[in-house]
Amino acid sequence: MSRINTHRLREMLKLYFIMGSPNCYKEPAEVLKEAIAGGITLFQFREKGNHALTGVEKVTLAKELQTICKKHDIPFIVNDDIDLAISLDADGVHIGQEDEPVAKVRSRIGDKILGVSVHTMEEAMSALEAGADYFGVGPIFPTKTKEDAKPVQGVQHIQHFREKGITIPIVGIGGITVENAMNVKEAGADGVSVITAISKASDIIKAAQSLRQQIEY
Numbered sequence: 001m002s003r004i005n006t007h008r009l010r011e012m013l014k015l016y017f018i019m020g021s022p023n024c025y026k027e028p029a030e031v032l033k034e035a036i037a038g039g040i041t042l043f044q045f046r047e048k049g050n051h052a053l054t055g056v057e058k059v060t061l062a063k064e065l066q067t068i069c070k071k072h073d074i075p076f077i078v079n080d081d082i083d084l085a086i087s088l089d090a091d092g093v094h095i096g097q098e099d100e101p102v103a104k105v106r107s108r109i110g111d112k113i114l115g116v117s118v119h120t121m122e123e124a125m126s127a128l129e130a131g132a133d134y135f136g137v138g139p140i141f142p143t144k145t146k147e148d149a150k151p152v153q154g155v156q157h158i159q160h161f162r163e164k165g166i167t168i169p170i171v172g173i174g175g176i177t178v179e180n181a182m183n184v185k186e187a188g189a190d191g192v193s194v195i196t197a198i199s200k201a202s203d204i205i206k207a208a209q210s211l212r213q214q215i216e217y
């Protein structure tokens with residue numbers, strides 16, 4: 001096995017749906033199935049926040065969602081929990097600056113996809129050197145989903161990374177909706193990652209379809 005092909009990864013990152021049970025008004029499995037029907041290209045299991053599941057319940061939900069992803073050929077990424085990702089043989093993991101060090105995670109997961117949240121050029125350069133495959137940059141817009149989110153960065157932040165010569169795949173995250181997704185792409189992102197805009201939409205299929213359209217054009 002070798003590290004993922006960058007072109008393929010850019011395609012996967014176009015519409016990156018992130019979700020866990022605290023983000024859903026109905027069964028997470030149903031939310032994921034509808035999001036897939038609407039055209040998401042990648043999924044991250046992020047079981048975090050109020051009333052998040054732990055222990056066996058968390059693992060059971062992860063397995064259920066991974067099975068759905070496999071059936072529809074959607075790569076399955078695990079947020080933060082490297083042990084879970086390894087035990088489920090997930091397609092990859094996403095970590096931030098407060099999680100395990102990037103180089104350590106790279107050595108633990110081998111060639112699986114490794115996403116890292118970065119906020120500064122310094123973090124970006126060090127994550128690149130330690131083996132990141134893509135960057136999550138945000139929050140681009142105000143968000144209520146992550147209580148400990150860093151200050152809003154705006155699309156200029158993505159532009160800044162590109163101007164400084166960062167060519168690694170990038171997704172924007174935080175407060176992204178169908179109305180502003182195009183601005184994120186125009187700033188130089190390969191795709192958008194969203195939680196609420198899909199998980200809490202009254203019509204999940206339509207919400208994913210509309211976001212996908214914004215990214216494709």
Ligand SMILES: Cc1ncc(COP(=O)(O)OP(=O)(O)O)c(N)n1
Nearest residue numbers: 080094095096097117136137173193
């Ligand atoms: C695609 C993507 N980008 C950024 C994040 C945020 O990661 P992190 O900073 O570690 O915060 P938590 O999600 O762990 O609360 C992400 N999860 N995905």
Ligand SMILES: Cc1ncsc1CCOP(=O)(O)O
Nearest residue numbers: 143145146174175194195196
């Ligand atoms: C996990 C995360 N990291 C930065 S902002 C954010 C939350 C994104 O959620 P939403 O799409 O609902 O704003």
Ligand SMILES: [Mg+2]
Nearest residue numbers: 080095096099
């Ligand atoms: Mg994290």
